[in-house]
Amino acid sequence: MKIRIKGNSIRYRLTKTEVETFSKVGFYEETTEFKDHIFKYVLQSKEHISHLEADFKNDTISMYLPEKDKLAWANSDRVGFQNTIALGNGKELFLLLEKDFVCLDETIEDQSDNYPNPLMDKRK
Numbered sequence: 001m002k003i004r005i006k007g008n009s010i011r012y013r014l015t016k017t018e019v020e021t022f023s024k025v026g027f028y029e030e031t032t033e034f035k036d037h038i039f040k041y042v043l044q045s046k047e048h049i050s051h052l053e054a055d056f057k058n059d060t061i062s063m064y065l066p067e068k069d070k071l072a073w074a075n076s077d078r079v080g081f082q083n084t085i086a087l088g089n090g091k092e093l094f095l096l097l098e099k100d101f102v103c104l105d106e107t108i109e110d111q112s113d114n115y116p117n118p119l120m121d122k123r124k
Helices: 015-026 067-074
Strands: 003-006 008-016 027-033 038-046 053-058 060-066 079-086 091-097
Touching: 003 015, 008 015, 008 060, 015 027, 015 067, 038 067, 053 079, 053 091, 060 067, 060 091
Parallel strands: 008 091, 038 060
Antiparallel strands: 003 008, 027 038, 053 060, 079 091
16 A cells, blocks of 8 residues: 655555455554654544544555445545545645556566556557
8 A cells, every 4th residue: 555645635546456455344554763753644434424524643645445346446436535635724635546557668676466557558
C-alpha cells in the first residue's frame, strides 16, 4: 500500500493482493520506521459510515471504508472511493482510496502485482 500526502489530501493505492487481503479481513497496515518512532498508515473497514473517513492518532493515519463496500471492491471494476471531509475550522480533508495501476511511464518500481492500466491499450 502506498500513501501520498499533499496539503490536506491523503491518497492510498493498493495492489491486487492488498485489495484482496483487505476485502477478506477488513484491515491492512503499512509501517515506516524512523529512529525513535514508527509511522503507520492503516485501511480499515467500519460499520455505520457511508463514505470514507479518516483520523490521525498515535502516529497512525487511519482511513476507514464502509463495511458494505469492502467485499465488492476486490471483485469489481470500481477503481476506488473518495470523500471530502469538512474539518470544522473552515478547511477540508480530501481522501482518495484507489487500486494501484501499472504506470504508463518507465519506472524501477516492481509493478507485478498492480492492476493493468486501462489506458495502456489506448497508447498502442
